Structures are given as C-alpha cells and as structure tokens.
Amino acid sequence: MIRLRAATPDDLDAIDALEQVTFPSDAWSREMLAAEIVGAHGYYLVAVDADAVVGYAGLLAPRGSGQADVQTIAVAEASRRGGIGAALLDALLAEARARAAEEVFLEVRADNPGAEALYASRGFERIAIRPAYYQPDGVDAVVMRTRNLQRALVLGIETSCDETGIGIVRGTELLANVIASSMDEHARYGGVVPEIAARAHLEALTPTIEEALRVAGVRLADLDAVAVTSGPGLAGALMVGVGAAKALAVATGKPFYAVNHLVGHVGADLLNHEPLVGEGELELPTIALLVSGGHTSLLLVRDLVSDVELLGETIDDAAGEAFDKVARLLGLPYPGGPEIDRAAAAGDPTAIRFPRGLTAPKDLERHRYDFSFSGLKTAVARHVEAAVAAGEPVPVADVAASFREAVVDVLLTKALAACRDLGVPRLLLGGGVVANRRLREAAVERCADAGVALRIPPLSLCTDNGAMIASLAAQLIAAGHPPSSLGVGADSTLPVTEIQA
Amino acid sequence: MLLAIDTSTGTSVAVVDRAGTRAERTSADTRGHAELIGGFISEVLAEAGVAPDGLEGVAVGMGPGPFTGLRVGIAAARAFALGIGRPVLPVVSHDAVAYGRSEAVLVVTDARRRELAWSRYAAPGADGLPVRLEGPSLVPVADLDVVTSVAGYVRVDAATIDAGLLGLLALARLDAGAQPGPSEPVYLRAPDVTLSTPKKVTP
Numbered sequence: 001m002i003r004l005r006a007a008t009p010d011d012l013d014a015i016d017a018l019e020q021v022t023f024p025s026d027a028w029s030r031e032m033l034a035a036e037i038v039g040a041h042g043y044y045l046v047a048v049d050a051d052a053v054v055g056y057a058g059l060l061a062p063r064g065s066g067q068a069d070v071q072t073i074a075v076a077e078a079s080r081r082g083g084i085g086a087a088l089l090d091a092l093l094a095e096a097r098a099r100a101a102e103e104v105f106l107e108v109r110a111d112n113p114g115a116e117a118l119y120a121s122r123g124f125e126r127i128a129i130r131p132a133y134y135q136p137d138g139v140d141a142v143v144m145r146t147r148n149l150q151r152a153l154v155l156g157i158e159t160s161c162d163e164t165g166i167g168i169v170r171g172t173e174l175l176a177n178v179i180a181s182s183m184d185e186h187a188r189y190g191g192v193v194p195e196i197a198a199r200a201h202l203e204a205l206t207p208t209i210e211e212a213l214r215v216a217g218v219r220l221a222d223l224d225a226v227a228v229t230s231g232p233g234l235a236g237a238l239m240v241g242v243g244a245a246k247a248l249a250v251a252t253g254k255p256f257y258a259v260n261h262l263v264g265h266v267g268a269d270l271l272n273h274e275p276l277v278g279e280g281e282l283e284l285p286t287i288a289l290l291v292s293g294g295h296t297s298l299l300l301v302r303d304l305v306s307d308v309e310l311l312g313e314t315i316d317d318a319a320g321e322a323f324d325k326v327a328r329l330l331g332l333p334y335p336g337g338p339e340i341d342r343a344a345a346a347g348d349p350t351a352i353r354f355p356r357g358l359t360a361p362k363d364l365e366r367h368r369y370d371f372s373f374s375g376l377k378t379a380v381a382r383h384v385e386a387a388v389a390a391g392e393p394v395p396v397a398d399v400a401a402s403f404r405e406a407v408v409d410v411l412l413t414k415a416l417a418a419c420r421d422l423g424v425p426r427l428l429l430g431g432g433v434v435a436n437r438r439l440r441e442a443a444v445e446r447c448a449d450a451g452v453a454l455r456i457p458p459l460s461l462c463t464d465n466g467a468m469i470a471s472l473a474a475q476l477i478a479a480g481h482p483p484s485s486l487g488v489g490a491d492s493t494l495p496v497t498e499i500q501a
Numbered sequence: 502m503l504l505a506i507d508t509s510t511g512t513s514v515a516v517v518d519r520a521g522t523r524a525e526r527t528s529a530d531t532r533g534h535a536e537l538i539g540g541f542i543s544e545v546l547a548e549a550g551v552a553p554d555g556l557e558g559v560a561v562g563m564g565p566g567p568f569t570g571l572r573v574g575i576a577a578a579r580a581f582a583l584g585i586g587r588p589v590l591p592v593v594s595h596d597a598v599a600y601g602r603s604e605a606v607l608v609v610t611d612a613r614r615r616e617l618a619w620s621r622y623a624a625p626g627a628d629g630l631p632v633r634l635e636g637p638s639l640v641p642v643a644d645l646d647v648v649t650s651v652a653g654y655v656r657v658d659a660a661t662i663d664a665g666l667l668g669l670l671a672l673a674r675l676d677a678g679a680q681p682g683p684s685e686p687v688y689l690r691a692p693d694v695t696l697s698t699p700k701k702v703t704p
Contacts, residue, residue, distance in 0.1 A: 037665060084590070189694055192692045193692060196695070198568070199568075199572075199692065201576075205580070206579045208584050209580070220584055235569070236569045239534070239572065240572050240573070240576045242535045242573075243535050243538050243573035243574070243576040243577040244576040244577060246538055247538065247542060247579065247584070248580040250542050250553065250584075251580070251583075251584025251585050252580075253553070381702040382702055385506065385702065386703065388582060389703070399545045437652070451627070486540045487537075489535045489537070490535070
C-alpha cells in the first residue's frame with residue numbers, strides 16, 4: 001500500500017539515496033535537498049511503501065506569485081509503472097491550485113519521452129527547448145507549462161434554437177454574453193421555423209463571436225477552450241454551431257468541449273452575478289426546473305459535471321410552445337409569453353378551471369414529474385370556439401389569466417413535489433419562460449410556503465445564451481474532464497445524463 | 502496555401518497549394534457533415550504538414566446543395582478563417598466541377614425533393630477559369646430535358662464536390678485577381694414554411 005505524505009528532515013537520507021540513483025550525472029547535493037525540504041515556498045512529498053520511501057516530489061510555489069514549478073519527481077526503479085509518479089504529480093498540482101498558481105512550469109529531459117507523456121496527459125504543453133541544459137550529458141531540456149484551469153477562459157457557442165449566443169467566461173467570471181436573435185423573423189409564423197433559425201445562425205455566427213471577443217477584451221489566442229451546445233435542440237440549428245466550434249478549435253489549437261444545453265442552463269447560475277431571486281452561491285444538490293419554448297424539464301442536479309438526473313419532462317408541447325399556441329388562439333402575436341402576460345393582467349385567474357396535465361392519481365403513477373400541455377391547449381381552444389359559436393365575445397383576459405395560472409400551477413406543483421419527495425429543499429429556475437412574471441411571483445410564494453430556497457438567475461442568463469455553455473465547459477475543465485472528440489455530432493435528443501458529448 | 506471545404510453534397514476537405522492538392526478527405530455520405538468536418542480538417546492539416554497559421558485563407562463551396570449539410574461547411578470555413586485571421590474565399594460549388602474541363606459543360610447535382618440543381622459553362626478561356634453562362638438554378642427532375650436539350654454541352658453529374666479542385670480554383674482566381682464567389686449561401690429555395698390555420702377542436 002503506497003501512500004503520500006509531506007517530507008520531513010528525517011526523510012533526507014532516503015531522498016538523498018534516491019536522488020543519487022535516479023539522477024547519477026546531475027544529482028542535487030544533500031545540502032540543497034535539505035534546504036528544499038524545509039523551504040517556506042516549497043512543498044515536498046514522499047511516497048512510502050510500508051515504511052520505505054519509494055519516491056519523492058517537490059514543488060516550488062511562492063504564495064502570491066501566481067506561479068509554480070515542479071522541481072523534481074523521482075520514483076525508485078523497483079516501484080515504477082505503478083502510477084506513483086502520476087500520483088505525486090497530481091498531488092503537486094493540487095497544491096499549486098491551492099496556492100492559486102495561475103501557471104505551473106517544469107523541465108524534463110528530452111530523452112525521457114515517458115515522463116513528457118505523463119506531463120502532457122496533465123495538460124502540460126511544450127513552450128521551449130533549452131539546448132544542452134542537462135550536463136555533463138548535453139541533453140536538451142524541454143520546458144513545459146500548464147495553465148491553472150480552475151479558471152479556464154472559455155468561449156461558448158449556443159445555437160440550439162433561435163438565439164445565436166456567444167459567451168466568454170473565465171471560470172465563474174462572466175466576461176461577455178452576446179446574443180443575436182432571429183425571433184422577429186419567426187413572428188409571422190407563430191413559432192420558431194427551424195430552417196429560418198438555422199439560416200440566421202449562419203449569418204450571425206462570426207459577427208457575434210467577434211462582438212463577444214470585443215466585449216470581453218480577449219483574443220482568440222488567449223482562450224483555453226472552445227465550447228458548443230451539441231444538444232438537445234433543433235438539429236439543423238445545432239449543426240451550425242458544432243461545425244463552427246470544431247473549426248475554430250482546430251484553427252486556434254484549442255481543446256473542443258461539446259456540452260449539454262439543459263445542464264448549461266444550470267451552469268449559468270455559477271457565473272458571478274446578482275441572482276434575480278436567491279442569495280449567495282448555488283448549492284447542490286438542487287432541483288432544477290427548465291422551462292422554455294423547446295423544453296420543460298425537471299432535473300435533480302447532485303453534481304454539475306458528473307451527476308445530473310432527468311426526473312421528468314414534457315410528453316408533448318413545451319410550456320413556452322403552449323404559450324405561443326394559446327396566444328394564436330386568442331389572436332395575440334408571437335412570442336406568446338409576454339402577450340399572454342399582458343392580456344392576463346386584467347383577467348381573473350380563477351374564472352375558468354383549465355385542466356392540469358398529468359396530475360390525476362393514475363397519471364401520477366407513471367408520470368409523477370412529467371408534464372403535458374396539449375390537453376390544456378385543446379381545452380382553451382374549446383372554450384374559445386364555444387364563445388364564438390354562441391356569438392359571444394371571447395373573454396381574452398380571463399382565458400389568458402386562467403391558462404397562465406394552469407401552466408404555472410402544474411409547473412410548480414411538480415417541481416415542489418420533487419423537492420419534497422427527494423428531500424432537496426432547493427429549486428433553481430431556468431429557461432426563457434422564467435421571463436414570465438407570474439411564474440416568478442408564484443414560485444417565490446410557493447417556495448416560501450414549502451420552505452424551499454428558490455434561485456432565479458438574471459433573465460439574460462435564463463434565456464438561451466453562450467455564457468452558460470462556456471460556464472459548464474469551464475467547470476468540466478476544472479474537474480479535469482478531457483476534451484470531446486472532434487467526431488461528436490449534433491444530437492437533437494441528447495439526454496441530460498450526457499453532460500459532455 | 503489554402504484550406505478548402507465543401508459540404509454541398511457529401512463532406513470534402515483539402516489542403517491545396519499552387520502545386521496541387523496536398524491532402525484531401527472526402528465522404529460521399531449525404532449526412533454526417535457535422536460529425537466529419539472537424540476530424541477531416543485536422544487530418545488534412547496534419548497530412549499536409551501545415552499549421553493553421555500557414556494558410557492564406559479558406560476556400561468554401563457556397564452551394565447549391567441541401568441546406569443542413571451545406572451550412573456546416575460554410576460555418577466551419579468562416580469560423581476557421583476567423584480563427585486564423587485570414588479571408589474566406591467563397592466558390593459556387595458547381596464551378597469546382599467545371600474547373601479543369603476543357604469543353605463546355607452542364608453540371609448537374611441533386612437538390613432533393615425531386616429537383617436537380619444545374620449550371621451551364623462555356624469552354625474555359627486562356628486563363629482556364631470556368632465561365633458560368635447560366636445557373637445555378639433548380640429544375641424538377643421530370644423537366645430536366647428542357648435543360649439538357651440545349652446542344653453543345655457535356656453533361657456532368659456530380660455526386661460529390663471535390664474540395665481539392667474547389668481549393669485550386671479559389672487559388673487560381675485569387676492569383677488572377679478574379680471576382681470572389683457569392684458571400685452568402687446559394688440556397689435557391691426560400692425556407693419551407695406553411696402558415697397553418699388552427700384546427701377546430703370542438704367535435
């Protein structure tokens with residue numbers, strides 16, 4: 001059983017012996033080693049097997065300097081190939097992160113490709129060669145560097161629906177969130193037309209990237225990664241973003257991260273911002289209710305980058321889609337959400353008892369956390385047709401208010417049931433429908449009554465945007481997840497369990 | 502040296518220079534553009550032994566072709582060009598088929614929905630560049646004889662567009678100071694949208 005512990009002066013004999021054997025031609029002196037072990041800016045570890053020192057490693061990382069150097073890693077011949085070197089390196093890198101080092105450097109002999117491969121696997125890149133650095137052998141030193149990717153600078157591309165969103169973040173810091181929307185072009189059709197959305201993405205893409213870079217004040221060369229939504233969403237629209245993101249990543253030599261749109265909505269809440277509702281930082285686990293024109297999903301998020309579960313989703317229309325369709329029935333323009341909100345202001349939400357989809361006991365058995373809005377839409381249509389048939393004016397205000405109440409009621413009832421059933425007293429709202437004032441007000445009231453802590457990010461981060469995609473990728477990078485394959489495609493039905501494609 | 506991309510039919514990516522095509526990857530699959538494009542770009546650069554910033558620009562086929570695939574290549578070309586700070590060199594995809602032919606040709610490609618896309622070219626002049634006389638336009642498959650009945654043109658049906666040829670043409674045009682191709686995709690069709698009237702639901 002190998003374990004790692006901090007080196008002490010008592011280990012000097014063992015370290016010195018290992019140093020002499022491992023680096024026969026250019027070993028450090030015993031005095032230097034002794035000073036290093038106790039140095040204030042250093043961090044020396046030994047790997048011990050039973051009580052024998054079988055490896056050691058050292059880091060030089062003065063606090064506040066923002067930099068760290070891997071000084072040495074040595075493993076006894078007989079103990080090699082057991083992952084001890086990698087474990088020592090990982091421990092040094094963790095300490096470098098803890099000391100807030102932005103960059104970690106090291107030198108490795110050019111005739112040691114095994115070591116260089118280990119360093120490359122931990123994100124180190126060659127930055128220079130020092131000719132004949134190791135004497136007397138005359139072997140070159142390869143200088144390598146890894147950036148502290150706890151705060152990765154990521155550009156995110158989002159094209160899953162009708163918003164071309166480009167965001168740039170540094171870790172959890174939001175630097176740019178630029179959106180070009182084709183919403184106006186869809187207005188006359190009463191809903192998003194996929195082909196129109198895809199054409200608009202292609203037109204808007206590069207100008208929006210340039211604008212985001214300008215706003216953030218960064219260059220493409222500064223980026224640590226390029227991220228993109230690979231799904232779920234409209235296939236043709238997603239493909240524009242995926243094609244562009246891959247090409248941008250290859251052109252700039254940056255890692256490529258393809259991520260899940262829905263989990264991105266949760267990732268948006270990690271960005272530094274004043275939440276619309278809630279305080280402090282996002283706490284996990286949380287229930288997340290994501291409601292937009294394309295999605296109505298209830299998630300249990302235990303860990304943003306490794307553990308997201310879909311509790312339920314709509315089995316027909318998305319909630320936002322229901323707003324658009326009912327708006328059309330009432331002769332109101334697109335998008336329906338704000339129009340219904342406006343019309344409902346003068347209406348009585350209790351005037352008409354519209355159905356709450358999938359809330360009957362038998363439905364709850366199979367669809368406890370699923371949603372259905374198509375029956376509600378039909379009920380509204382019947383109501384409108386009945387009024388017209390009777391020669392009466394359609395009570396637009398009452399219908400709008402009662403419809404909206406039915407949607408809001410079923411959304412919150414199911415979300416709060418999940419909080420209660422699963423013992424998770426936290427609810428995060430996301431998605432464009434959060435722009436609906438009544439949904440927010442009702443959520444505040446009912447969460448307070450239920451003792452559930454509610455969070456709503458600012459609306460600019462609730463609607464589809466690229467910053468949330470960049471934010472999720474930054475978290476994946478910080479957690480050490482490797483980049484996505486360049487072979488991943490757009491997946492219009494990507495499940496939430498696939499946080500990274 | 503250019504990177505060249507065409508996704509108007511299958512997916513084709515190449516690196517070309519003034520001596521010819523240095524590396525090329527082509528798939529005739531009429532789907533899968535988004536999956537293939539990144540790997541193809543990366544592979545042709547590696548095979549040609551060129552770094553992205555060693556390229557002068559990015560040639561791209563602007564169509565005609567089925568929209569969803571076509572856009573992947575154009576999006577990739579624009580993003581790559583942005584990434585290296587070099588220009589996009591747009592080319593009508595049919596021009597790449599006509600390039601290198603010594604006779605007058607009629608280029609025909611599939612446009613789906615029982616339609617074909619076609620362009621008519623005169624025999625090239627001294628500069629060897631294709632001279633498009635008509636098109637690109639659409640014609641129903643059933644009416645193709647209206648297009649083919651014009652005598653004197655060799656019909657060339659292209660199942661895939663070769664990005665190598667497309668890139669070489671873009672390079673030849675660049676060197677000749679010729680006009681670049683269209684900056685926007687050649688869709689030839691308006692988005693397919695029908696305004697549905699809400700259905701009655703009362704029985």
